[in-house]
Amino acid sequence: MDALTPRRAGIAAAAVLFAILIVVLGWAIPPRSAIISTDRLGPESGEPVAHYLERAQKSLQGTDSDGHWALLSFAEGVTADRIPEFSGGLRISEIDYHVAVDRVATPIISIGLPAGDGVAVASVRSAAAQMESTPTYDDRSTRVKNLVASRLRADCPCVVAIVLHGTPAQLRTLAAHPGVRAVEALPADASAAVFAVSPLLPEQLESASPPFDDGPVPDN
Template sequence: MPETVRRIAIAVGAVGFVVLIVVLGVLNPPRPSGISTDRLGPERGEPVADYLARAKDSLSGTDTDEHWALVSFTEPLTPEQIPAHNGGLRIAAASHHVSIPRVHTPIVTVQLPAGDAVAVASADNAAWQLLAQHTADDRTNRVNALSVTRLRAGCACAVGLVVRGTLPQLRNLAAQNGIRAVQALPADAVATGFAIVPLLPEYQDLALPGTDDGPVPDR
């Protein structure tokens, strides 16, 4: 009998411990990890039409706060064209992508201080970032080297900007020629807490890279 009582006491104690852990979890929820799920740009494989509608909807509202927003272009821009496509708003980042048929090439996003001059120089900064990405894969290294060459030559490779402005300012920017989409985050989004994935001009049906079976050009 004592052994049976002891086993019952252990079982009750175990159940009580589990209940205590659950209660403590409810009363003291874990702190947020600080990792944000905010994202500017289409999801991988998202229909372009859906993203364009979603971006437009993100600009609706009447608040007067400033928002972080992604500007995507109808055609890639040269570095010198960047300042004419920000609507007069502060540029916080610029994304560059060297497009090569049937070759996957990296998108490089450069964080920027204020000023048009640094925005124009962002292509060269993107080239420096790629130079630091040497890998063991020969094809990747050749793609990166070609991207560096073209970026330094001033190619039309700017594909997106992150700006900060009010919803009316962003709506005005979205209506300008050459602007394909402007997508805004909620006003409380943290500056360093969101991913940036520009809508590439070559994405027409799905936001999805094409095949990677083509030759890498020498230049």
């Protein structure tokens, strides 16, 4: 008799037990279903701005009294301390920052928020810290990172959009506020935090196209 047979039998038995354990665990702890959502706020890449503005306006035509998640885009960037002027007391869940530099691609920095105007105003510091902690791999991206973080630290007028929650009537009131370029609402049944956001930037006048990135990066 092969001397290794008992050892092989033991390995085979262990493999069978392991397979049974995996099946049992898979039954007892089923995998979480993936969250799939096609909801998004903001223009599609390359979408004509006039088309998006019309689409955003139509999204506010509802007469229901349910809360809707919505994206408010500014005509020009504002400083963080002015956010409460435009929120109408509604729940803000996200602030989008963008430091615009002519012919230099800079990131949109999105800061998720708990409730409260105070944390919304203070979010500019979080945006600066997030930029400062972003890894870079070449001289240009390092210069962009330092420029963006520096301007955010200086409280630049770089708030370009906010995500908030309100009824169609409340959102229409915000859309009429001077300085607001557009408010776009999702359907009332859209789930919080599982929709994409791509704000309309103030400098996007004709189409929501990516910026050129062939200009010099300023020192500050």
